[in-house]
Amino acid sequence: MPKPPIQRRRGRHSAKPQGPSLPKDPMEVTIFGIGTKGDGMGKDDTGHGYYVPYSAEGDVLKVRITGKRENDYVGEISEIITPSEHRIEAPCPHYTKCGGCNLQHIDPETYAQWKSHKVADILKRSQISINLDKPVLVGPNCRRRASFAVMKKGKKIIFGFNAKGSHRIEEIDHCLLLTDPLNALISALRDLMPLIMKREGRGDIIVNYPGEAADIVLALPGPMELKAHQHLVTFAEKHNIGRLSWQQDGKGTPETIIQRCAVTTQFGDALVELPTSPFLQPSKEGEVALVDFALSALRNEKKILDLYAGCGSFTFALAKVGIVHAVESHAPALKALELSAGRAGLGGRITTEVRDLDRQPLMGKELSKFDAILFDPPRAGAREQARFLAESNIPVIIAISCNPATFGRDAVALIEGGYTLERVMPVDQFTWSDHVEVAAIFRKAPK
């Protein structure tokens, strides 16, 4: 029988104990499903509801109650009485201690179904019913970005990943989700910390490895000390770091300390020189799947609008179909896109515009110039912009979203505006977590 997950200490954000009203003895709970946040949902024999992290459908458990979520109890597994048939041994030794993953203990088939069910459930809440495409599962060993946590207390430094809902840091040497070049940096970064982290406190080390060279932001307490510079130069040389930046106390714009070479990524034929901390799709595999999906919606549209374009993950691919206007609020990202378009000889096919689409969405006549639109907003979605897209008569709209809930809201606006939702494809770039992305196609018949 698999071992019960290791119990974590209660952290700052976990459910608060409710005092004497909470039963003290562990309760027997049967898990009947997994909720949208990845916690098992169960019932005891009185019918009371439970949320139990790290449980699986069909588990019979002894659950120690730690708090309440609305009318239901939240609990921790104290014993697995009968394991679910969907339970497997989690592949990572840090599982349940590190906060990164919460669905490693479920067999791959059930896991994949759950990702699709999560999207379907959220869409159903918005009264949207559609047969979803088969999900794209990017899998482990693909993530090209990581945010490590570091803490110095006295002389002791701990480097790893934050535990879930807690100040604790789980020390790790290897993460199954990361690409090999990123994993190879972990022990080197740990060894670097005592040489450069002189003040007590906490920090984050954000590493992007989008192409040939890594880009690292050291968000650490206090200013960089002069002595740290030579250590950083040696570190950058030895480990092929393209750029190293220091962000004092994790606030403000990171200051570039060392730039050995350009930090680049390839979008189609264009090599894009990236600014510090750019948005990129978390994996190349996910990026390719999303781009292929977007292209599958297009025929030979002449004018295409790429909203929330970032550094151009979609722009360069769309420019093979038509002339693209890329709009984005982060000026350095758009500058990188524009320069790369020029170098790739695409200056005539790609135009750019820095614009805040919440405050100043494209509307009416501006939209009517385009034959197709792709929009890929942040987690909050594109509420304002979607209202105007809904009113437009653009024949095809492609939506990419990292948040099915805000996608559902924006999709309703488009459907109420006369669009038909043709396809929705779940994309799992956040393997073993409860996150899932979606890509969708909407069409409107010409008037």
Ligand SMILES: C[S@@+](CC[C@H](N)C(=O)[O-])C[C@H]1O[C@@H](n2cnc3c(N)ncnc32)[C@H](O)[C@@H]1O
């Ligand atoms: C999910 S990312 C997508 C970026 C790009 N499409 C990609 O796949 O790499 C969302 C982008 O929206 C931009 N953004 C956020 N809020 C915005 C706003 N109000 N107006 C315009 N762009 C915004 C962010 O800077 C970011 O580049």
